[in-house]
Amino acid sequence: MAKNAAEKKLKVTLVHSAIGFSKDQKATLKALGLRRLHQTVEHVDTPALRGMLNKVIHLIRVEE
Secondary structure: OOOOOOOOOOEEOOOOOOOOOHHHHHHHHHHHHOOOOOOOOEEEEEEEHHHHHHHHHOOEEEEE
8 A cells, every 4th residue: 555645644642541441452552562661653543543542532632
C-alpha cells in the first residue's frame, strides 16, 4: 500500500497506568505500541484503530 500524503495521522499518548484493568485492555495498549507512561506513538487513522482507541480511551490522550 502506497503512502498517501492525505492520510490522516493520530498521535496517541499513554497518560494513565493500565494496572488494575483487564487483560484485554492491556493487550490493546500493547498492540497500539504503548508500553510506558507518556509514550507517544503515531498511527494512520482507520476504523479498526478507532475501535482500539475507544476500548482504552480512559487511559490515553489522542491528538489529530
